[in-house]
Amino acid sequence: MIYLLVPIAVVVVSPFGDTGFIAFPPQGLTLKWYAAALNDGRYLTGFLLSLRLASIVALISASLGMCAAYAITRYDFPGAKALEALFLSPLILPTLVMAVALTAYFTRSGLPTGTWRLVAAQSIICIPYVIRIVLPLLQRFDRSLEEAALSLGATPIRSFFLVLVPVIRPALIAGAAMAFITSFDEVVLALFLSVPGQTTLPVMIYSSVQLGFEPVVAAVAGLLVCLTGVVMVIMHFFGLRTRG
Incomplete structure (x- = not known):
């Protein structure tokens, strides 16, 4: 746990330093880097765009993923295993290869540029x-309940909707959360498919790091870590309250 959490703590604590560069432990004590991150409209715009994209992708992924899993488990047809492997194949493909292939495909398909390509x-x-x-979970589901x-x-x-969906709801929520996190943190696809003026927050952080790792960038990352921690605590207490 220490090995995993110390690097995160370094990112959160370093921007408290009064120097113009990243140092740990921080030298001095100031909130100006966090204030600069909050007052920079570019990062807020990128955050809102990433949040919107991740929400749309999570909704689409949860809906289509549930339908695909339902079809694979409920209908016995030739090629079901091959279809399952095809659906899961993006997990084993490098993201860079996927980004190049999708860029070429979207260019030939005539799909309008913009956020929908990224979605x-x-x-x-x-x-x-x-x-x-x-x-x-669908494979272990007792079909006699539906009958x-x-x-x-x-x-x-x-x-x-009244029998099956409530049973698989925890797995569906977990899958949607995984899709949300994956979409929000995606950099490679966003680098290839984003258009000028619609840059996601991870791409902004990546570009800023390429130019020099300034305390403001670390402050943005620290704010994301704190926001994630708050959401995790809320979900934890909500889960305890639901079970109680």
Whole structure:
């Protein structure tokens, strides 16, 4: 735990230093770098864009991933295993190869430039995470529960949403969260497919680091770490309250 958490602590604590460069332990004590990060509209714009993209990608990935996992587990057809392998194949492909291939494909397909190219590309790499998480739970699901609902007069659609979805909800939420995190942190696809004026926050941080690792960049990263920690604590207490 110390090995994992110390580098994160360095990123959060270093911007408190009064020097114009990253130093640990920090020399002096100031909040000017965090204030500069909060007052810089570029980072806020990039954060909001990344947040919007990640939310859309998580919703699309959860929906399509659940449908794909349901079809693979419920319908016995030739090539089901091959289809499953095809859906999961983006997990083993290097992101750089995927970015180059998608850039060439989108150029030939005529898909309008903009954020929707990035949404489509990130969904391709995020859907497999949802399938991989939801699939085992669907394979263990007791189908007699659905049969009981159908025998009591429920339609297949009502049975799906009232019986199956509540059972797989934890896996679905976990898959959507994984898709959200993957989309929010994605750099390579965003570098290839982003358009001028629509730069995500990870790309901004990456570009700033290439020019020089300034305390403001570390402050932005520290704010992301703190925000993630707050969300994790809220989810933890919400989970405890739900189980209680």
